[in-house]
Amino acid sequence: MDKKRTPRSTPSSSATQRGGPASARGGKPAPKAAPKAAPKTAPVRDTTLDGTPKTGGDRIAKVLARHGIASRRDAEKIISEGRVSVNGAVITSPALNVQAKDNIVVDGKLLGTPDVARLWLYHKPTGLVTSARDEKGRETVFDALPADLPRVMSVGRLDLNSEGLLLLTNDGDLKRRLELPSTGWLRKYRVRVKGNPSDADLEPLRQGVTIEGERFQPMTVSLDRHQGANAWLTISIREGKNREIRRALESIGVTVNRLLRVSYGPFRLGELREGEVEEVKTRVLRDQLGMSAEDVEALDDPADKPRRGVSRPGKPAPRKPFGAQASRERDAKPEFKSKGFRSHGGKPDGKGGKGGRALGFKSHAGPNGTGAQNRRDGKPKPRS
Template structure:
């Protein structure tokens, strides 16, 4: 008869590592940060498999039972991150020895146990990151991330841009050397001035101490971004959770990540666009575009219709008379030796000649000489040397039945 396997005990320091350190497990479970978990262990508040431990140098496996102050520790949850607008007058720590209110006293009741990433002092406000994962907290606080933290700072006084140059070079305060800051003088407002300051480290009251060193006093300080995460439209006291996909993408970045992904919703599929309508070759001329113009009328038809006998598209000159077009040929002369010639499209030249356009110079009107004799006919004259061979068929008779003589030019 075989015995049931007993759970493997926790591995102490010096033995082969099995699982993770107890402080890391507590941190991943959202109990506390690693440092706070180590202090809890040293205070005798943590037990493994029913035995209280006093050293964080202990590795535990998935079969070990861990309790904190008698309460069992559940399995680690997926890492989550929240953006929180910390109001002025709240303490960032989990508890305050002076009894002041903390940010955790004002969080929604349905939120899990969370920790703050970094700190904001009592009189500061703005973006504060919260997470349920201690490992994520430690990673975001590391200086090696190189994430830029931006602040909007209101100072008392009217500094000039050269006055802020020591902050850009890196100032030393009470023997402590600060890294160079990015400082922009935004505007003056009465007796105050607004600055935008960016830094890549999070020392205690760093901005206030540096500003005070150059002779100015900070009377308002708002953190507006932390790496790729921005305050956006959050109001004081509001909380917004970062979507898992964005959190996953941002954790793979180092340095000053792309700011436009901070707090944004996942991008959906891009909207399909209709192909643009084709335009004519000369798109600078609205009259030659194939789409409707500002008047709602279509442009003239292309010249392809001219080959089919349609109306030509070329516009007439301003003030010109509308020409008459006919698809039928003129009647031929019925005389045997007269060639068939098409009739002129117009009538008399003096009546149908189109007027000159306004762009052409006007000619001086001169009287046209009139030849003596009968009025010339528009019909073609007979060939030279050919005598009259009688009137054409259908010609009207003369006064006494005699045929009418043809007129001569």
């Protein structure tokens, strides 16, 4: 009786057809397949300088932004250009976490302790470019700033022929946060236009217009009054596109001959004079942005702390007084009423009482270092 033979397993047809591991070309047995290598994992992005996983510290681009070197995005570009070194080693990738003990050098200059995040209100005049440098050699906003102001960046822009409120900060993260459309802050402008448009003529702006394929979000527009050959409008927007208001009005046949930004979210131009700079108190900044004490790094007003910024050599003299001199000049003026004033909170569009300033940004230094305050009846509060 024949013994039953154990059936041999044969390669599947699919494997044979595909030239899989069961056969090789020419009918020769295929060599044993090498063991599969473990899948490559993406490099750990949150690492320290020695490549170990993050246990503390911050990303290098975030640190540069906090020092006011550039916004986080621009800081990543600076890193990729090989302009940054950490503990003597040039880095080209932002995928690095650094500690407070690390020595960071940018363009040959050692970074010190970062300043507290600060914000200034600046009344930009016309004729200045909102850029660090201008290829046409025109004067920039930063050329006109007071020489004793620390290194700052602008929050957004105002074009050459526009004027009014421009926010300045020494912190790249704060700059980015204030510029994001998701912040949702209204930017309000007083606009003088040529001619006498009717309210109906402005309706397309309220609905939103499309210019050369670019969609502009609906604007809040009011026709305030006619004045001779011109008319005054108030326009509020939440975007920050290049020349947005001018282009939108041009699309309906209306020409702008003056554009003045009067508020940016809760921050208002108020009585700030052309070319003048005024610092926002730290507690106000913290309250308005919902920043923690750790984010701001201080609870006291920046004016009460010694300024860490170094005067920039070769800067022109300030157009307007800044600091104590400006405060003395303003103290000599009668105090205005601050009806509707609140030290924090307030309406998002910066509305307040007639003649009042937004959120108490005016800082009149008193003998004890605190700002002068008004009583509710509008009269100056006697100093103790």
